[in-house]
Amino acid sequence: MLRTHTCGELRITNVSQTVTISGWVQGVRDKGALLWIDLRDRYGITQITIETDKADQQIIDTARLLGREFVISVTGKVTERYSKSDKIETGDIEITPHTIVVLNTSITPPFTIEDQTDGGDELRMKYRYLDLRRNPVRQNLELRHRMAIETRLFLDKLNFMEVETPVLIKSTPEGARDFVVPSRMNPGEFYALPQSPQTFKQLLMVGGFDRYYQIVKCFRDEDLRADRQPEFTQIDCEMAFIEQEDILNTFEALTRHLFKTVKGIDIPELSRMTYADAMQQYGNDKPDIRFEMKFVELKNLTLGSGSPLLWQGAGGEAFKVFNDAQLVVGICAKGASEYSRKQLDELTEFVKRPQIGATGLVYARYNTDGTIKSSVDKFFNEQDLKNWATAFNAQPGDLMLIMAGEINKTRKALSELRLEMGNRLGLRDKNKFSAHWVIDFPMFEFNEEANRWFAMHHPFTSPKPEDLNLLNSGNLEGLGGVCANAYDLVINGVEIGGGSIRIHDKELQSKIFSILGFTKEDAQAQFGFLMNAFEFGAPPHGGIAFGFDRLCSLFGGADGIRDFIAFPKNNSGRDVMIDSPSLISQEQLNELNLIVKG
RNA sequence: GGAUCGGUAGUUCAGCUGGUUAGAAUGCUGCCCUGUCACGGCAGAGGUCGCGGGUUCGAGUCCCGUCCGGUCCGCCA
Secondary structure, eight states: OOOSSOTTOOOGGGTTOEEEEEEEEEEEEEOSSEEEEEEEETTEEEEEEEETTTSOHHHHHHHHHOOTTOEEEEEEEEEEOSSOOSSSTTTTEEEEEEEEEEEEOOOOOSSOOSSSOSOOHHHHHHTHHHHTTSHHHHHHHHHHHHHHHHHHHHHHHTTOEEOOOOSSBOOOSSSSOOOEEEOSSSTTOEEEOOSOSHHHHHHHHHTTOOEEEEEEEEEOOSOOBTTBOSEEEEEEEEEESOOHHHHHHHHHHHHHHHIIIIIOOOOOOOEEEEHHHHHHHHSSSSOOTTSOOOOEEHHHHHTTSSSOOOSBOTTSOBOHHHHTOSEEEEEEETTOTTOOHHHHHHHHHHHHSTTTOOOOOEEEEEOTTSOEEETTTTTOOHHHHHHHHHHHTOOTTOEEEEEEESHHHHHHHHHHHHHHHHHHTTOOOTTOOOEEEEEOOBSEEEETTTTEEEESSOTTBOBOGGGHHHHHTOOGGGGGGOBBSEEEEEETTEEEEEEEEBOOOHHHHHHHHHHTTOOHHHHHHHHHHHHHHHTTTOOOEEEEEEEHHHHHHHHTTOSOSGGGSSSOOOTTSOBTTTTBSOOOOHHHHHHTTOOOOO
């Protein structure tokens, strides 16, 4: 061993021991008569002190030649510091060296190896191995390691068995684009990398492994985001002989276990919300419920209430925007009535951005003096506005923000505005966690472009038994009303996990494929192995998968997942460190029977 | 496929309505300093302003194109 201790473990109790420590030179402070070296490794920093009137000339000469990130080994005596530091754990001691050995030199790093580095993202990625030496990145990966360990401990105790599934599998048409791998031995044919081990874990259920999990890489060839990488990691789970309730309880327990053991937080029991409620109350299937600000539907709410809102002002002029809208819906921002004209204009600009695409925003300030001032005073009298306030349960000091239009678009836009207001009002504290289930997802969604139904979750999802008649009615129109035994785990507005009870019956599976537009032959060619397996006593089963990178970044209080992955890819799917993807040689192409166009 | 922000010293950035020799901080190099720990002080080196074209007497600055990066929409069963 080139060390007896790490750079993070020596304390006052080690004083007078002779030790050897090795690491990287964080920095040298040369005060002439006194010279300090900060020596760093994964575990911490230990100070080496050299008094130039006492030390060997050779040690002084060596020390003065050191640069940042030189790798050295120091043997010397642990001594109590004359002036201690409370900033590092080893701050009470220092090493008086007998020998300093330079194990390797270093050229000057392109950025500073400090918590607050001067390096930008691109540079950090190019020199990721230097970035990994920094505390924040290392701590993120330590967190990730801890999460993985705790997940395994928890699931192992419940008899879950980790089984590896293949990475070279078959391309399927549904879902995300596949990454494909040409097969040299089978010219013209391709493997695909798994988007998830979905069918394999179901086959493991048929194989009798009634509790399976795997912390597993998955691959999707889709455009990237701060929280989406082309290769990412899932905690993938499946159970047999269970019902939806069992999955929810088991993985709620896993979630709470991770919060407890990794963050030291006891989170309350997870609430549950149907998909329909989530969409109606938050305009979003993964609502951030750290704060309320629920949607209030003005049009429907007041119908038949005895005091319908007048969409026609006192002057008799109709407010066309509301009159023509399918949906008039708003949120109440508590305590925001002081918003200036400028701030309100900003919000209007925000919702009119092309990404959100709203045409406008109506506001009504409930002033602290009890009056209400709106942007549509021309159309509505004081009593109208008071009625709004009642509907919003608004108090003086609140700000009502209202949007109108086509149902889905308006909900989506207001959802964005709600999150923006949550940010502006400081309601989205990264240290506060609010986890819940969204359940009862629709089985299908209609895609206008393709003019057909798609599986909202995936085609192996089981419909709710009570909706089977809708499914069998042969009436395609009714498919939108079929609910699935599918569920998502949402934490702080982030979709952390999703799963479903699966189909384990060949006939039903076959039926679903046919609804999704597969011919019998296609279904057999693509998924015959699964349907055949179902004929050999497939047990009822279901499962869930957690986005492990996202879970780690959420625990780490970050927005993106890149800094929780040792070697991530950039927005364009490139690894700028190894410079991949890259061209391959003509020989390789020939061997693979591939021709690259243009 | 689309929107938007950015690209200036090794690095992170500033650079006004176009106008002398493009600045700061940090890093780097040298010298000084006996208790520093983001040490301090003094001095110094370091830039084809992403690339190409255009407008102009004159472009880091304005326009067009292009490449690269960030964020988002579409997409992600």
